[in-house]
Amino acid sequence: MKFAKISKALGLIEQATDFFRVTAKHAALLYKEEVEILLRTNNHAGFQLLSLHDYVGQGTAHVGLLNAFWETKGGISAEEFKRFSGPTVPLLRMEKRTYLNSEKFIGDVELHHYGQYDLDASQPFWSITNSSGNVIAKGYFPNKRFLRGTLSKVGQISASLSTVSDPEKLTVTIALEGHDISNEWDIWVYPDKTLPVPKHIKIATQYNKDVATTLTAGGTVLMLANKDSLSNSIAGQFKTVFWSPSWWWTQTRGGNVNMSILTQPQHPIFSEFPTEEYSNWQWWDLLENSHGIVLDELPVDVKPIVQLVDNFYRNHKLANIVELKVGKGKLLITSLDLTTNLDKRHAAKQMLRSLFAYMSSDTFAPKVELTHSQLGLILRNYNE
Numbered sequence: 127m128k129f130a131k132i133s134k135a136l137g138l139i140e141q142a143t144d145f146f147r148v149t150a151k152h153a154a155l156l157y158k159e160e161v162e163i164l165l166r167t168n169n170h171a172g173f174q175l176l177s178l179h180d181y182v183g184q185g186t187a188h189v190g191l192l193n194a195f196w197e198t199k200g201g202i203s204a205e206e207f208k209r210f211s212g213p214t215v216p217l218l219r220m221e222k223r224t225y226l227n228s229e230k231f232i233g234d235v236e237l238h239h240y241g242q243y244d245l246d247a248s249q250p251f252w253s254i255t256n257s258s259g260n261v262i263a264k265g266y267f268p269n270k271r272f273l274r275g276t277l278s279k280v281g282q283i284s285a286s287l288s289t290v291s292d293p294e295k296l297t298v299t300i301a302l303e304g305h306d307i308s309n310e311w312d313i314w315v316y317p318d319k320t321l322p323v324p325k326h327i328k329i330a331t332q333y334n335k336d337v338a339t340t341l342t343a344g345g346t347v348l349m350l351a352n353k354d355s356l357s358n359s360i361a362g363q364f365k366t367v368f369w370s371p372s373w374w375w376t377q378t379r380g381g382n383v384n385m386s387i388l389t390q391p392q393h394p395i396f397s398e399f400p401t402e403e404y405s406n407w408q409w410w411d412l413l414e415n416s417h418g419i420v421l422d423e424l425p426v427d428v429k430p431i432v433q434l435v436d437n438f439y440r441n442h443k444l445a446n447i448v449e450l451k452v453g454k455g456k457l458l459i460t461s462l463d464l465t466t467n468l469d470k471r472h473a474a475k476q477m478l479r480s481l482f483a484y485m486s487s488d489t490f491a492p493k494v495e496l497t498h499s500q501l502g503l504i505l506r507n508y509n510e
Contacts, residue, residue, distance in 0.1 A: 144388055145435045148404035149366075150201030152386035154191060155406065156366065157202075158210050165210075165238040166217050168277050188438075209309050213241035214272075216250065216280075216300035216309040223407040224472040226318035227290045231263075235280040235300055237272055245272040249303045250280050254296050257400070262289060262296060290315040293476060295400045295408075314400065314408040316476040321468070324486050331355055331465075333505035338498050341455030346485060349459040349505070353417050357506050359461060360444070362416030364405060367437045384413055385435040387446065394489040395431055395447070398480035399473075408473045415463035415474070418444035423503045428494050432460075447481075451495040458485055458492075459505070 157175075164173045179190035191207070193199055209215070220233040231254065239245060248271070253264040263285035272278050283298070290296070293316050301308035323329070328347045330337045332355050337347055353359060366385050386404045389396075405413065418434045421443045430445030447460045458481065468475040484490055 141388070144403075145385070147200055148386040148388050149188075149435055150191070150199035151402070151404040152201075152384075153189070153199075153366065154202035154207075155404075157191065161211050162215075162217055165215055166219065166236060166277070186438075212307075214239045214245070214302075214305075214307050216302070216307065217277075218283075218298065218300060218309070218311055220298075220311070220313075223312070223410070224314045224316065224476075225287055226472055227287045227315050228318035229287055231283065231285045231287055231298070231313065233283040233298065235267070235283060237278045237280055237302075239272045239274055239276055239278065241274055244274050245302070245305070248272055248305065250300060251303055252283050252298065252300050254285055254298050256290070256294055256296055262287070287315050291317065293317065293398050293400055293480075312406060314473070316472055321475060321479055322482075324482050327482065327485055332507045333501060334507050341452040341457060341498075344454035346456045346490075347458070348481065348485060349457060350464055351417075351419070351459055351461045351505065352463070355506055356417060356419055356461060357502070357504050358420040358423075359417035360420065360442070362413045362418055362434070362446070362461075364410045364413040384418075385437055387413070388433045388435055389431060393431060394487065395484040396480060398483050399477050411471055411473050412462045412477060413446075415466070415471075416446055417461045418442070418446065419448065419459065419461050419504055421445055421448070421504065424496070424500065425494070428496070449490070449492040450501075451492040452498065452501065456485075456490060456492050457501075458490070 161173065164170055177190055179192040179196050180194045181187040181189060182194050191199065191202060215238045217236040217238055218233050219236070220231070225231060235250065235252065237250065247269050249269045250267040251265065254262040256262055265283065267281040270278070270280070294314070296313050296315055297310050298313060299308060299310040326346060328337070328340050328345055329350060330347060331350050331352060333349065337349070340347055363384055384405060387409065389401065389403055391401050391403055401408070418436075421428055421430070428448065428450070430448045432445065432447040434444035434446060436442045436444050446462055447458070450457045450459070460481065462474070462477065464474050464478040464481075468478070
């Protein structure tokens, strides 16, 4: 099969299990968001999912939460799915997913109840917990009767985030006391502080003679690459391709790169940027403002730190962050936009802070070496 041959040639075939896992988790994330959008719509008649399992017709559509044999992909359990797609579902409207610790978390709570009976004297409550399970804030809403067949307003959450001193993922949970009914959402909080630029790191947006000289002399370079400075790239996007890329093949042109990211959360580059191995909501702005670097022409041993899982029809080896040794120097390339409106783009600013911390540490020691000529395969302006 041609897709397997391409994957093997690019060194991707051994990552198949990882790709399978992270794309399943990313798909579950998107299904949850879509279902909740519909449930938050008053008087909406309901929804239908064309298939909960991968569809093997029409060019093969890997759209299911289950595989073609109706087996779980590991992206979500039945219990987790029921929390946002059951008879009674707590819902949350919030402006965004990333915050500074100088801000408040504000969220409007609703309850979608289409169970068999009315819920009498039910008390909703909420909590915000950190990754260790410690409660940051919590509260109760007044007891209320929820009529079956209704979408009811419950109240508003207003919580200070000032106690969060380090970058952290928090979980907002809404539940009904005395019932097995709850739902939860992830948010990310970053310290509100200035962003110092390390003097020993040369920051560049073009690969030119000055950058080449710095690397040859043993310097450290952060390349903030954009579309114009990349030799071969594809526009990034958080959402996945629609249905089947081989059936609707035109969507693979120039966009819809990400079936998910694949990365290692424990990598020291993420010391200041908490992440999972797959695309979660703190990556939305980063991926929407990015270009996937096509690494197909580079040696197989070039392994991205943040890799993009391409759709099977196009099947490129793609990166958003990759580190390389060039001469005596060290080079980190990112194709995420980490320069535009950082005061308003909290995740982008925090990612840049985390890159600075990593590149200033002893753990930044790229192993794979490329020549200046090889860099010309992915970066423009080498000869200018």
